[in-house]
Amino acid sequence: MPELPEVQTIVDDLKKRVVGKTIVDFWTDTPKIIKKPSLKEFRKKLPGSLIVDVQRIGKNIVFTLKLKTKKSSSDSNMIMLVHQKMTGHFLIGNWDLKKVGRKTIVIPKTKGPISSDKYNSYIRMIFYFDNGTQMALSDLRKFAKVILIPQKDADNLKDLKDLGPDVFSKKIDSDYLYSIFQKRKKAVKPILLEQQVVSGIGNIYGDESLFIAGINPLTKSNILSKKETAKIINSARKVIKKSLKLRGISSSDYRDTYGEKGGYDKVRFVYDREGLPCRICQTEIKRVKIGQRSSYFCSHCQKLK
Numbered sequence: 001m002p003e004l005p006e007v008q009t010i011v012d013d014l015k016k017r018v019v020g021k022t023i024v025d026f027w028t029d030t031p032k033i034i035k036k037p038s039l040k041e042f043r044k045k046l047p048g049s050l051i052v053d054v055q056r057i058g059k060n061i062v063f064t065l066k067l068k069t070k071k072s073s074s075d076s077n078m079i080m081l082v083h084q085k086m087t088g089h090f091l092i093g094n095w096d097l098k099k100v101g102r103k104t105i106v107i108p109k110t111k112g113p114i115s116s117d118k119y120n121s122y123i124r125m126i127f128y129f130d131n132g133t134q135m136a137l138s139d140l141r142k143f144a145k146v147i148l149i150p151q152k153d154a155d156n157l158k159d160l161k162d163l164g165p166d167v168f169s170k171k172i173d174s175d176y177l178y179s180i181f182q183k184r185k186k187a188v189k190p191i192l193l194e195q196q197v198v199s200g201i202g203n204i205y206g207d208e209s210l211f212i213a214g215i216n217p218l219t220k221s222n223i224l225s226k227k228e229t230a231k232i233i234n235s236a237r238k239v240i241k242k243s244l245k246l247r248g249i250s251s252s253d254y255r256d257t258y259g260e261k262g263g264y265d266k267v268r269f270v271y272d273r274e275g276l277p278c279r280i281c282q283t284e285i286k287r288v289k290i291g292q293r294s295s296y297f298c299s300h301c302q303k304l305k
Contacts, residue, residue: 001086004167004200005243006254006262007056010090013257014054014061014135017092022050022130023065027097029104030124033139036147045148049078058163058199059083061090064151077151081159082137088144091120091136092257106136113259120259140253163199167236172198174230181221181229188224189217190291192232201236204249207271207296209236216302217295218288223305242267270296 002010025047031039048068055062063080082088093110106123108115124144125137137144147159154160165171180197181188191197192206201209210217212235215228224232248254248262251272255261269279273296274287283300 001059001202002084002089002248002254003059003202003205004056004240005205005246005264006089006248007059007061007084007200008244009247009256009262010084011054011056011061013092014063014090017257018051018129018135019054020051021133023047023127024130025128026126027128028125029106030139030142033124033137033142033144033146034148035145036149042148045078046080057160058166058195059202060159062154062160065148078148079151079154081147081149081157083145083159084137084139085141085143085145087119087122087141087253088124088137088139089253089255090257091123091138091255091259092133093136093259094132094134095123095126095136097126110259113255113261117255117259119253120255138255163195164197165199167198167200167233167240172233174226174233177233178224178226178229181224184221186221187218187290188215188221188232189295190293191221192236193293198236200240203293203295204268204271205236205239205243208239208269211235211269211297211302212239214302216299216304217290217297219305270298272296 023046034042045067049065051063052066053064061082065078065080067076067078091114093114096107096109098105098107114120120138122138122140123136124139127135184191189206192201209232213231215232243249243264246263247256249264250261251265270285273285276285278285278298278301281300283298285296286299287294287296
């Protein structure tokens with residue numbers, strides 16, 4: 001699943017490439033991706049909307065749209081929230097649609113990785129812009145979701161309302177996280193992944209952050225000191241900043257809006273490196289299941305307390 005660095009990379013790209021453009025039409029072969037409103041209402045409201053902003057909230061991509069309407073500006077603003085889930089990512093380019101029996105085949109016209117990389121070929125939605133370019137959502141597993149609602153209702157949207165502070169928020173400090181850790185008697189790793197606690201961190205950067213902090217992912221959160229808690233926060237920010245510079249991780253199917261891979265997978269310390277030597281001490285990286293999720297760690301650099 002794309003995490004903070006991957007989502008932010010896409011958002012930064014979209015700010016440069018689609019803000020100021022008007023959506024004139026859209027196509028989808030996977031209507032279930034659209035959770036709100038109905039597909040009929042979506043088709044009615046979206047065309048003619050101007051993209052005025054794109055931002056990241058947690059792992060969500062939030063488009064601010066100004067709809068073509070005679071109503072007042074406050075009533076005409078909508079947000080389109082997109083959660084890419086496990087395998088979704090946005091691409092900017094051009095595609096043709098070809099009917100083959102009952103199926104619609106999506107044919108890429110943009111050269112380079114958008115047409116040559118198989119992970120960019122699972123096109124589920126296409127947004128057509130007034131300048132002739134297109135924005136597509138590629139999603140191998142079809143888990144992505146799209147919600148279109150009035151901007152005034154955004155504060156009541158569960159996807160946003162239930163999120164905890166962003167990892168870079170000033171609200172995330174040792175006092176905040178330590179108070180949460182002290183109330184729990186479970187492994188620290190799953191707590192870091194709870195979006196209600198800290199938004200933006202997922203399995204990849206949870207492992208990487210704990211490695212840099214020298215904390216074993218199986219360590220019970222309530223035995224961690226405030227100093228160790230601070231190390232986790234600082235390590236998370238450090239590793240995420242590094243990944244942002246490298247445009248995310250593409251050890252699996254993530255790609256940026258150009259269809260290009262990110263570079264963090266080449267420098268990752270532990271995530272998905274089971275059996276390989278630790279980059280610091282050469283100890284073999286281990287994998288353990290914690291709450292149905294794989295966690296990777298170095299038993300020497302991250303001794304269990």
